[in-house]
């Protein structure tokens with residue numbers, strides 16, 4: 001009898017061990033697939049600007065260099081492609097650091113209302129180009145003290161406001177609201193722009209996911225902005241949501257813990 005129960009115990013241990021190995025193998029395979037997809041995405045993103053730059057250089061070598069009017073045009077275009085590559089590499093760097101935990105979230109108490117005003121100031125010119133008005137939902141008259149990493153939260157707000165401008169409509173608006181919810185604030189970034197189709201909403205926080213690829217590239221997007229936003233909000237153990245209607249507009253909202 002003792003032998004049978006011993007045998008059963010061994011059997012159980014072996015099957016648990018096999019189960020664990022299976023899980024490990026599955027995780028490794030997932031990671032490998034993820035890595036491959038990421039590299040595929042990055043090379044795809046870099047291909048377009050690199051080929052564009054080569055095209056401009058070839059045109060210049062082909063004679064355009066001697067025409068002062070045309071050579072400026074092609075050099076400017078090449079420069080814009082370089083800008084795109086720089087933005088992509090910078091975003092990848094931030095995301096990589098966030099994901100590997102090198103960039104830790106340094107919690108401090110700060111006034112998020114001031115951060116919003118700073119972000120507005122930073123993006124005023126960009127909004128002006130499309131005659132978009134950056135505004136606060138109310139005349140908030142006191143500081144809104146929250147707990148978090150001020151630089152990271154500034155990045156969240158900047159990415160959301162940049163998107164609201166990029167995908168906003170000419171002469172439209174971007175409105176930021178702060179709502180009191182017990183121990184938290186809910187921060188809303190709303191626009192009356194092109195909106196996001198319902199089927200795309202669940203995927204927009206994924207790396208490199210875009211609703212309209214050519215449009216996103218035209219407006220200088222890397223496809224990583226919202227992945228960075230989501231990562232930072234998660235690292236603060238807070239939540240982010242989006243409501244959007246195609247052709248009407250989008251509202252992104254995230255929570256922040258109030259400072260004690």
Ligand code: ADP
Nearest residue numbers: 163164167195210211216221222223224225226
């Ligand atoms: P991108 O660099 O392409 O803007 P993001 O990660 O910031 O990348 O956003 C992912 C996609 O989500 C965008 O390509 C765009 O299609 C959509 N999107 C994000 N913000 C908005 C918005 N405010 N209005 C409409 N679409 C948006």
